[in-house]
Amino acid sequence: MEQSASKEALLQKFAPQIEKTSFLASIWIIFLLCIIGVGVYAFICQVTQGHIVTGMRDNVVWGIYIVNFIFFMGMSYAGAIISGALHLFRTEWRKPIIRMAEYLAIISLLIGPGYILLCIGRLDRLYYLALFGRIQSPITWDVIAISTDIFGCLIFLYLSILRDIANLRDFKELKVPQWRKKLYSFLSLGYTGTPEQEKRLRRATDIMAAMVIAIAIIVYSVLAWIFSVTLQPGWHSTIFGPYFVIAAVYSGTGVLILTMYVFRKAYHLEHFVTRKHFVAMGVVMVVLAALFGYFTFSDYLTKWYGSEKNDESLIKILFSQYYWSFIFSNYIGVLVPLLVVGIPKLRTIPNITFSALIVVVALWFNRYLIVIPTLESPYLPIQDSRPEYLLYSGTWVEYALMAAGVALFCLLFTLASKFVPVINVSEMSDAPRDQREEGLFNTEESLL
Amino acid sequence: MKTIKSPIFIILLTVLLTNITILDAQEKKDTVTSIVPTISFSYLNLSNDSIVLTANLFVKKDQGVFAIQNAVIEFIAKGGNESKKIGQAITDDEGNAIIKVYAKTGLPLDKEGKSIFTAKFSTKGKYLSASESISAKQAKLSVNFSKVDSVRYILVTATQVDSKGMIKPIGKIPVTINVPRLFTPLKIGEITLEEDGTGKFEYPGNIVGDSVGNIIVIAKIEENDLFGNVQGQSSISWGIPKQYYLAEMPTRELWTPIAPLWMIVTLITMLTGVWAHYIYAIIQLVFIKRSSRPKKL
Numbered sequence: 001m002e003q004s005a006s007k008e009a010l011l012q013k014f015a016p017q018i019e020k021t022s023f024l025a026s027i028w029i030i031f032l033l034c035i036i037g038v039g040v041y042a043f044i045c046q047v048t049q050g051h052i053v054t055g056m057r058d059n060v061v062w063g064i065y066i067v068n069f070i071f072f073m074g075m076s077y078a079g080a081i082i083s084g085a086l087h088l089f090r091t092e093w094r095k096p097i098i099r100m101a102e103y104l105a106i107i108s109l110l111i112g113p114g115y116i117l118l119c120i121g122r123l124d125r126l127y128y129l130a131l132f133g134r135i136q137s138p139i140t141w142d143v144i145a146i147s148t149d150i151f152g153c154l155i156f157l158y159l160s161i162l163r164d165i166a167n168l169r170d171f172k173e174l175k176v177p178q179w180r181k182k183l184y185s186f187l188s189l190g191y192t193g194t195p196e197q198e199k200r201l202r203r204a205t206d207i208m209a210a211m212v213i214a215i216a217i218i219v220y221s222v223l224a225w226i227f228s229v230t231l232q233p234g235w236h237s238t239i240f241g242p243y244f245v246i247a248a249v250y251s252g253t254g255v256l257i258l259t260m261y262v263f264r265k266a267y268h269l270e271h272f273v274t275r276k277h278f279v280a281m282g283v284v285m286v287v288l289a290a291l292f293g294y295f296t297f298s299d300y301l302t303k304w305y306g307s308e309k310n311d312e313s314l315i316k317i318l319f320s321q322y323y324w325s326f327i328f329s330n331y332i333g334v335l336v337p338l339l340v341v342g343i344p345k346l347r348t349i350p351n352i353t354f355s356a357l358i359v360v361v362a363l364w365f366n367r368y369l370i371v372i373p374t375l376e377s378p379y380l381p382i383q384d385s386r387p388e389y390l391l392y393s394g395t396w397v398e399y400a401l402m403a404a405g406v407a408l409f410c411l412l413f414t415l416a417s418k419f420v421p422v423i424n425v426s427e428m429s430d431a432p433r434d435q436r437e438e439g440l441f442n443t444e445e446s447l448l
Numbered sequence: 449m450k451t452i453k454s455p456i457f458i459i460l461l462t463v464l465l466t467n468i469t470i471l472d473a474q475e476k477k478d479t480v481t482s483i484v485p486t487i488s489f490s491y492l493n494l495s496n497d498s499i500v501l502t503a504n505l506f507v508k509k510d511q512g513v514f515a516i517q518n519a520v521i522e523f524i525a526k527g528g529n530e531s532k533k534i535g536q537a538i539t540d541d542e543g544n545a546i547i548k549v550y551a552k553t554g555l556p557l558d559k560e561g562k563s564i565f566t567a568k569f570s571t572k573g574k575y576l577s578a579s580e581s582i583s584a585k586q587a588k589l590s591v592n593f594s595k596v597d598s599v600r601y602i603l604v605t606a607t608q609v610d611s612k613g614m615i616k617p618i619g620k621i622p623v624t625i626n627v628p629r630l631f632t633p634l635k636i637g638e639i640t641l642e643e644d645g646t647g648k649f650e651y652p653g654n655i656v657g658d659s660v661g662n663i664i665v666i667a668k669i670e671e672n673d674l675f676g677n678v679q680g681q682s683s684i685s686w687g688i689p690k691q692y693y694l695a696e697m698p699t700r701e702l703w704t705p706i707a708p709l710w711m712i713v714t715l716i717t718m719l720t721g722v723w724a725h726y727i728y729a730i731i732q733l734v735f736i737k738r739s740s741r742p743k744k745l
Contacts, residue, residue: 135707190740204732
């Protein structure tokens, strides 16, 4: 395949990231591996000593693991929805950031389900789920949905990076080991950019972009239904499906902005990822903040006004025992992006990134407040009234495994960016042709 | 555009740090060194001349009431000048220490025929000592049944033992009539006994028994100043046999053999639709691979 001049320049710009690992990057990777190592030790403790080393007991049977599961799955669906939508809408500003959204989708999706495995005991019986799984169970729906989603996201990611893999294969100046060159050659499927290949690739990518959006919505709704089909106070809500989807995309948008900021600084992408991209993602975040606030208010208002005994007791707990967490997750987490992006003078890259950080932390607490306080206020009186049975408190094992999950997320992102450029080189280099593409939803970039 | 270093971020950071501090504070352990426990003590005299003594050991905290497990409780009976240790028990998970003593074993009695029972917990570790007493006179309730002209009666007789060991009737005392149910006994009536210690209650006739109609009738003297709690019971087949109904349309219960049809159809349709698109995308990749091969002349 002939390399166009701009493509050549872009590949030369990104080649050092792929060829070499700087001293700082090495330190960063070792640091992440150390955290993962602590997580592995915590996991060994949990397997050898049992779940007694966690804060979970007979009453509060779900803890930080489930919170992290929801959080990572939310980020994944956000990545899928954002990358799918950006692709289908053919928005011009998507090009430098769409790859990060795609990585976000698949990396989170690989880590999230791991927390389910940490949460359940007797992993040696895991295959029973396949042998004796019941379609009536929402847990089975979730297993089917997540595994389907993993396949979908992998195919979508592969289609998205195929052209860049072919570019790397054909880039003669790339100094990488022979095995990597062979790997690029194998994975590129002989793609040379002929009209027929391009047509087929675009068709498949469009189809998969639409599919990952649909699957993300369905899968995260299924996750919400695991909670809402029960009669537990705080969970039994008809709007939990859309509420979860909105919360997922909201938190994922925050993580994507943080990712953009980190890669912009780490790989000096100031010319590619500009203030315009941060503002565009900030506007998306504001719209989602408003929707998230609306759903949250609607959910709690109906529960409070209904005055059902257990709902009332739950709201009382949220406004007393979890007061600051509740205020932070549902008020500050909504108002900060509204103010920062809403007021033009505040729309700077650091401010938008900081508000994204607030959103991410707030949404983690939001998931914590969905899971834990409900389990601490059951319908039936607690038979065994030991304090650790009444109230949940995470242990070092759980926090270590949480940190390990975050570290693994960062590590996989780092490694992925060293395999294929974190900026979509192909799309960046052929903008004029791309504008002529017949997408499903062609729009003008001036919208944002 | 100018960058504004707004104080809002400092405020937000403070809020965030405050939140973390509060969460951290929640995890700190209670630093109280000595704790004063409380004993809740109950007495129950059964119809087989046995007495059940239950002591519940617990501590009160801001968060609620917490039971103390594995504590040794001593039970002492006293009558007149005589005092006798009648047993000891270890508290269970709910803080309950229970013993059963038989009146025939010779409990010490005072002039009125009463005994004072004491449950005592001795200081152990951070827990201080605690004790609670209750005084009661031995009594007995017996339940019998009779049928007069198709009307069914529950007959209750109450007797007491005086200091000389003589049996005397207990008159003019309220007695409740109960039948056991899933969690607690269901009260079906209340009578006041005659001077001769007997009373009768017309059986309601609409009580559900077991599968063959057996019911247990329990007569109770509750929280009486002189006798404490006294209970007697007897069974008879006057109940309505219990009917077990099968659910008409089992749908999502754990024991249903198969999922509802609509669920299976929806799942298969959705999975087929999704995987068909996956396969389509993979086929496109296969064609891309094939098109890269040089064509044969």
